[in-house]
Amino acid sequence: MAVASLVLGIVGLVISFIPCLGSYGLLLTLPGIVLGAIGLSSAAKKNAPKGLAIAGLVCSIIGSVIAGYQCYVLNKATDAATDFANKLNESMNQASKEAENAKKAAMEFDKMAGEAQKAIDALKN
Numbered sequence: 840m841a842v843a844s845l846v847l848g849i850v851g852l853v854i855s856f857i858p859c860l861g862s863y864g865l866l867l868t869l870p871g872i873v874l875g876a877i878g879l880s881s882a883a884k885k886n887a888p889k890g891l892a893i894a895g896l897v898c899s900i901i902g903s904v905i906a907g908y909q910c911y912v913l914n915k916a917t918d919a920a921t922d923f924a925n926k927l928n929e930s931m932n933q934a935s936k937e938a939e940n941a942k943k944a945a946m947e948f949d950k951m952a953g954e955a956q957k958a959i960d961a962l963k964n
Contacts, residue, residue, distance in 0.1 A: 844895025847871030871899030
């Protein structure tokens with residue numbers, strides 16, 4: 840149990856430092872914590888050395904903290920990107936409405952200019 844905890848702790852700790860993939864370290868460190876606790880308890884009952892179990896527990900806990908922090912940061916970044924995308928979408932919709940209003944105003948201006956030209960032509964004749 841202690842060796843498995845140490846292996847899972849070390850591998851999870853290494854994975855937890857990889858950007859954007861670090862949160863997957865939790866898949867290894869959480870079982871490492873459980874196995875380390877079981878190994879430590881077993882070693883205490885048998886009066887056996889506890890070094891490997893403690894090392895596995897420590898590596899797993901540190902890896903879990905780092906991986907948990909990466910999950911938190913990745914979640915915050917995703918929320919910020921979603922907010923930005925929503926604001927960008929609202930701005931694009933507003934710009935589209937303003938462009939449509941400008942197009943209508945330009946068409947109205949052209950219509951009025953045409954009527955003014957007809958009035959000028961009628962006065963010339």
